[in-house]
Amino acid sequence: MLSCMFQLSNCKLGLEQSRSLAVLLIDNPRHLRELDVSMNDLGDRGVKLLMDILKSTQIYKLDKCTIHSPSTTRLYCCQLTEKCCENMFGCLVNIPSLRELNLSNNNLKDEGVKMLCNAFGLPACQLEKLIVASCGITLVRGFHFNSILKELDISRNHLGDSDDWADVLFCLSSLETLRLSDCKLTEKCCGVLVEALRSNLTNLKELDLSGNDLGDRGVKTLYMGLTSRCCTLERLFLRCCGITVKGCSSLAVALKSSCSSITELGLMGNDTGEEGLRILSDIRDNQRYKLQTLEIND
Template sequence: MEQYVVRTLSTELQTGTLNIESLDLSHNRIDDRGTKSLSLGLQEMSNLEQLDLSYNNITDRGAGYLGQAKMWMQNVTYLDLSHNEIGNKGAKSLNEGMGTISKLEHFNLGHNKIGDDGLVSLSEGFRRMLPCVLTYLDLSHNSINESGKESLMIAMHSMNHLDLSHNQISNFGVERFNIEGVNWEELRHLDLSNNNIDDLGAASLTYGIEKMVKLQHLNLSNNSIADYGAECLSVGMERIGELTHVNLSHNQIGPTGAGHLGEGIKRMYKCKLTDLDLSNNEISDTGAVVFSESFTAGWYCLSRLNLSNNGIGDSEQKLSKAVSRMNELTKLDLSHNNIVTRELKVSVKS
């Protein structure tokens, strides 16, 4: 979208004659100048509930213009600023306008350039949103590391979807999930994939997971979690009765860790787990045997299991026998292993 078109739209909006509740300007070429023009029109849009400016060229300066146009924020429930170039200064500018927001439920700032300082600013804004009804927050693909997370955790009360994937969060940052007084009871989706979390981080996270009693989706793929981390996570997982999807792919989990995970899942109260991804680990034949020995009644609900690329070969007979007891299984991925097909006998429910 050319900038003069944005100016024309802004002029029309400034007349106050339009009663627009949802405005989608995503996938355009709106830059800071266009955002400045648009912000003038937004000031007259007190009825606006949804604004999508994703996939544009908005930087810190453009975010500043949006933060200054506070009138439009009053009734906004959905705000998408993902896939832009907003950094710490832009996050601070948005924070300055958040005092007028009280209805925001869905906020997407993924794929920007926000770091720890920006996260602190946003968290301050969230805490001024009274009452805070934010349920969906996407901060994936940014540069968040450690220091800002504590402020964010304290600001979370009604959150049910939190995406912090593809950042630089390490063990110290994960510890922030254990802050006393933080209410995680509503969280249903947690994505910490593609960070720098290893065994110690997984152990720290376990204490936080135990408080997430309604958690359904847990994604810790593409980290550096090995056997000890898997053992700790299994303890936390067995206490979550609502867990349905777990992704621990692309880690360093070996035979011992696989065994602990299997036992932990078996002990899950009223197990609802339907999807388990352990692909691209180091489970091997030894781990596959130990893992398969836990396939008892506790696994009756699992419908998708991914064990691809784990160096599994000679254990396929025991594995196939164990899988045959999983009555709800509809998808089994054992690709990129060393399995001899003449020995493998697997019955998967159609």
Template sequence: MDLSNNKLQDSGVEKLSSGLKSPNCKLETLRLRSCNLSERTCEVLLSVFSSDSCCLREVDLENNDLQDSGEKLRDYLKKSSAPEKALLPLLPVVKASNKVLLNDCNLSERSCEVLASVLSSQNSNLREMDLSNNKLQDSGVELLSSGLKSPHCKLETLRLRSCNLSKRTCQVLLSVLSSESCCLREVDLENNDLQDSGEKLLDYLKKVLRRKSSKLQRGERDGTRAGQLMANNSSCAAAAADPDAAACILNRTKKVENISPVLKCFH
């Protein structure tokens, strides 16, 4: 059923949900593009998906402002006995949201592949994603990286705390950050065994920031924050009050030229 480009609003989807929950409903595809929907619709759809009789396999929510559906999505997955399977029909909700919280959802590397497809989608609105406290491992981050490198990816904040990651993940992230289309401003890697890779990542990021310094001065998209990185182990930090100088504390102090954003790395 395609109801796109109608002013259904959240109240309309709520009325529709009674039929979607019916044991007699056989509907598998529902298109709701540009229907003036908000995060309230996300809550309604999660209720529909939790129904044992629900047959929906595909829901299209493009061009709706779902804003932050993160906590509702996380709570739904945490209650599921098979969260990775439960995530699949919810991918349209993820794609239409600005922020999703998937931390502590018992996800594995298999979920990273489908999330990468969301990130690389041309119409994805996702700006912030929290995958902390899931057993993603390095292989999961590697799968996720294909989406992060996509020119369509708009993600700015990625949290990967306590995800069983090693120095291999740092190499993957170096590759991601070298992509000209990368929009990441913040990556949280705390409580992972990165060994000595944090310093290598920091050094590379400083080079990236130097290259983008001229763009910062012109006030392009990288102008306010070019990156914040957090990981575990011994601490270091680089910060600058103006584009002409910066202090870098890396067990010693040295001057770094032409870096205006704030960069933090605990490695």
């Protein structure tokens, strides 16, 4: 079957060009699988035009074949605000083939993302990958992501430590990739992550906590989750997290555990010193253990 990808990233598109693109989508919707209009000054009005077309063509073709609608939509850096999320909600509900949505670097704020979350409880929403990095989010309270979501990236939002993290992570039973870099987290969040790794995040393969002030105490807490029999984590990134040789020692114990499945560890930007390098390099070079890739300061 033929498929079509519209890749129009950084093409200086504005509202007028959105109208022209909308006409093109009306005339040629049959094989559209991917739409990339990132890094254009579309604004809320431009995106509304495009989303209305995508919804209408999907409804028109529901009796024929739902795979004719795009499975990937990228709209990062498009000068969007929370106002566009009502239209995105309609797409999530009316385009069941939509699997990936990237809205990064748009000022959606808390209310915008919460509006998107309202779609996740509906059977028609089959989204598997959501990227909302740098979207001006400050709270996780009220965020209810769907249980089929496999990848979530909410990096570079000032979320901070919150008791609400437990409710958010509890919903993500199918999650395979979680990126929380530069989210103003501290060691306090690590206990919640440990409980999640032990219970419902049993499918998680990649966890990125880089750029958060976890420190050695946070890493020591994470150790308990990494050594759980339920934890299947393979890639762990803790770049620029204030980790010293003490944290390396905690990680070394976890990596030597028979329960550890970690093959890749990223620790660049930490004050691990020569001793930390030696401890972890020895584990990487020992075929008894699973660690294969180590990113660490020389």
